[in-house]
Amino acid sequence: MxxxxxxxxxxxxxxxxxxxxxxxxxxxxxxxxxxxxxxxxxxxxxxxxxxxxxxxxxxxxxxxxxxxxxxxxxxxxxxxxxxxxxxxxxxxxxxxxxxxxxxxxxxxxxxxxxxxxxxxxxxxxxxxxxxxxxxxxxxxxxxxxxxxxxxxxxxxxxxxxxxxxxxxxxxxxxxxVRIDTDDPIEAWNNHLKNLNEKVEFLNNKKFNKLHFVSKDTDLTIELPEKHLWAGGGEYNAEKTYFVANMPTEEVFTLPLKHGVNGKVKSTKPLNFGGNLIDNFSLTFKNGKIVDFDAEKGYETLKKLIETDEGSHYLGEVALVPHNSPISNSNIIFYNTLFDENASCHLAIGMAYPTCIEGGSDMNEKELEKAGANNSLTHVDFMIGSPELNVTGETKAGEKIQIFENGNWTF
CATH class of the missing domain: 3.40.1830.10 (Thermophilic metalloprotease (M29))
Structure with a gap:
């Protein structure tokens, strides 16, 4: 090369x-x-x-x-x-x-x-x-x-x-990862700025719930009252700005633990612990996975869900446009770092405390009271597609389409 x-x-x-x-x-x-x-x-x-x-x-x-x-x-x-x-x-x-x-x-x-x-x-x-x-x-x-x-x-x-x-x-x-640009660091600074604009829009809207709809998915996800969207980079305890995933195309928050209802189907294989789980679906009632199926890797998926009580619930909901560098490559990477940044995704297990106002200073009981899920695991799986539509609803009942045919509407 x-x-x-x-x-x-x-x-x-x-x-x-x-x-x-x-x-x-x-x-x-x-x-x-x-x-x-x-x-x-x-x-x-x-x-x-x-x-x-x-x-x-x-x-x-x-x-x-x-x-x-x-x-x-x-x-x-x-x-x-x-x-x-x-x-x-x-x-x-x-x-x-x-x-x-x-x-x-x-x-x-x-x-x-x-x-x-x-x-x-x-x-x-x-x-x-x-x-x-x-x-x-x-x-x-x-x-x-x-x-x-x-x-x-x-x-x-x-x-x-x-x-x-x-x-x-x-x-x-x-x-x-934008290495083939003239100045990768400058390219990343611009990319992080664009992601931050999406984060600010979503945080300003303070959506009460999200509705995901596509051919095989009809899922409603309620959000905690004090949820925060994040994306791109963030600051550590020493106020040093860092980027946890490279590449990254997502903005994300946490679901209300008991506020997830409906059915969702995966759109990309999940590489989990050296095994592939593919073409799987999960059904939720009051936040809990009450049914699941998988064309490949059923037993691996079963063991994942049975890790602990919290692994029966979700800890993350992330929005990623279909029109993005990884998705546009039309490659399945069989690596979550890449595949999750080509597709809207959810995560089974623990929520990020940073996605709740003041969450980093809360103990487990306080986080649970605020609506966050706790678990020994955190595993992302992909649900995005060119047909996916996402609608946000505010506490006042205003509905705004966030994604249309897999991409941002703003």
Whole structure:
């Protein structure tokens, strides 16, 4: 690929300067697959160049993970190392920033018992509960980015040889994260400004409920009285502006926990824990999932919903126009970071406290009283399409069409 090294350097710089916005004398923590080592080293170099005090890397190897799932005893998956949870909590307490590289093989664990995966995710969620509060409350700066791996690229571009598939995935990632522009940082500043305009419009309207309608979806979502829309970037506890997802095309808030009714159908596959869940539908009554079905990955979906009481409810509703860079690529990435930013989506599980006025300072009982859902999990799934219409209704009964045929009306 022409100028590949230069584009990669721009990507690393964008991640460090816009994604987590590293400050002088700050520690950076990078979670990275070993296959992404070259990019991880670039991130570290860039972080030091802008003043980072230290860069700590947590490596993981998917093949070792698969070996573990296929060979370790069942009780192994019900445990999570306390020392590791303590490490993350301590780093967050000290004000570190966190970058995660999301580049998993979508079907790595397709032959693994879904119960083992569910047990492992639950154990890690319990152990990392305090650390997750640092990220869910935006106390620390964090960002998720991605680069191609061979298995992932071959899943996305199965008609191409491995090397060509990786190159094609690189081209598309560079495009949707605006790296192939003359000045990616300026391009992102303009993009964030546009997202903020949508956020301001929705917050000013103070909608009481949203109605989603398409061929297979008819869903009403009530919103808490003091809900807040967010999108693009946000400020951490130190008032440092960061962008949690790169790419990002969404504006989002939280549903009223017991205010979701109707049926919704997925429009893109969900890569969850190394398994694909596809063509699935959920039926809600008073906020709770009372029925569900899936053409592929039914047992995995069942285990997800049964994680805890809160995983029977929603924690996020996000609006993403169909006419957007990722959607216009007409590619299913089998990676939630990308697919959720090509489509309106919902999330099963925990709500972001930052989407309630004063939520970051509330305890669990106060958040629940305000209408927010609490759970060990938070999993986005896609519901957007070119046919989706979304109508907002104010407390006074005024109805405003927000989305028509998959896109913003304003």
């Amino acid at each position: 022409k100028n590949f090294s230069k584009l990669l350097e721009k990507y690393a710089e964008l991640t460090i300067k816009i994604g987590v916005n590293i400050q002088n004398n700050q520690t950076l923590v990078i979670n990275s697959p070993i296959e992404c080592a070259d990019f991880t080293r670039l991130l570290a170099k860039c972080a030091y160049n802008v003043g980072a005090k230290n860069v700590h890397v947590e490596w993981y190897d998917e093949q070792l993970l698969l070996i573990k799932y296929l060979n370790a005893p069942d009780e192994t998956f019900k445990e999570f190392p306390k020392w590791k949870a303590d490490q993350y909590e301590q780093l967050a307490k000290e004000g570190a920033a966190f970058v995660s590289i999301a580049a998993s093989n979508p079907e790595l664990l397709k032959d693994v018992d879904p119960k083992k995966i569910a047990d492992s995710r639950k154990a890690s969620s319990i152990a990392l509960k305090i650390f997750r509060e640092y990220t869910m409350n935006s106390t620390v700066a964090w960002s998720v980015v991605s680069i191609p791996t061979k298995d992932w690229a071959k899943k996305v571009f199965s008609n191409l040889e491995e090397e060509a598939a990786v190159e094609e995935l690189w081209k598309n990632i560079f495009n949707v």
